[in-house]
Amino acid sequence: MTADSYVAPRRWSEFMLGARRSLPVVVAAAPFGLLFGTLALENGFSTFEAIFMSATIYAGASQMVGLDLFGAKVAPWLVVLSIFAVNFRHVLYSATIGRQLSHWTPLQRAVGFFFLVDPQFAEAEQRVESGRRIGFAWYMGIALPIYTLWVVEAWVGALFGRLIPDPHALGIDFLLPIYFLGLVMGFRKRAMWLPVVGVSAVASVIAYKTVGSPWHVSIGALAGVFLGALLPPGKSVREEAQ
Amino acid sequence: MSTIFWIIVAGAVLTYLTRAGGHLVLSRFERIHPRVEAGLNAVPAAVLTTLVAPAAMEGGPAEIAALVVAALISLAGGGMMPMFLTAMAVLILLRHLLG
Known part of the structure; x- marks a missing residue:
């Protein structure tokens, strides 16, 4: 074969x-x-x-x-x-x-x-x-x-x-x-999932009300990504898998 | 060719650049800083949340109930299709009942 x-x-x-x-x-x-x-x-x-x-x-x-x-x-x-x-x-x-x-x-x-x-x-x-x-x-x-x-x-x-x-x-x-x-x-099993979701949700809603659509997507996303980068991560799922 | 045609072509080129660009920029670096790594690992939750939150905020009781049911089924370990179908059933039912 x-x-x-x-x-x-x-x-x-x-x-x-x-x-x-x-x-x-x-x-x-x-x-x-x-x-x-x-x-x-x-x-x-x-x-x-x-x-x-x-x-x-x-x-x-x-x-x-x-x-x-x-x-x-x-x-x-x-x-x-x-x-x-x-x-x-x-x-x-x-x-x-x-x-x-x-x-x-x-x-x-x-x-x-x-x-x-x-x-x-x-x-x-x-x-x-x-x-x-x-x-x-x-x-x-x-x-x-x-x-x-x-x-x-x-x-x-x-x-x-x-x-x-x-x-x-x-x-x-x-x-x-x-x-x-x-x-x-x-x-939801990822490091910092809940804080990231919370910050992105709040930031996107505020941006939606003030700056308006479609910018709320980029603004909310960046807020969550920055939080993920700034906070010391707990144990990440990826590290556990390795 | 019409104006619409050229708008579509330009939009398509720029959209493709966003889809390839993030990787092209990042692959120039030999090592990725742990903080960048941590930020990128937050991308799925961060971006997808922004696609839900404003819709949830604008929603009435039926919409909120559907999202709550969807979240609960996910937490209980239900798969995507059961979650999706149950939440839709709740939404349609409540929209009919609440007018």
């Missing part, structure tokens, strides 16, 4: 393991993917432009902000700057998870970083926490179902968006906060 015939099925099963992890993400993101397609057309996008935006920017909140500002006839450079501001948190994701990807090839990293959305980052960090390596096949197993459906949803939303009956009664507008809370809870 050659090495190749052994590696290929293992890669496939790794990919499928990742794909299974992507399921809750696909469910939680679907209404927003569809909503994006619908709102894009209302704000003067063509169907192609809606699909193109989901396929290239691939970041829900920033896409919504972009649509909104474009629809409000804001200057194009300001629309672009706002998209950048909403997505600035990814710098932190990239620096954090990049430390765990040194066994990837440069090309794998270049591809992998494109798919580094919030749930992708959270899943990858949880995998690190459980003491396992992040394989490229596993990573793409999570990424590709989420990405593919996200792009398809922009298209379907653009075509049939009017058919969503009553988003409020179905709780659709609150799917993501619940999902993100679940992710936050998943990291």
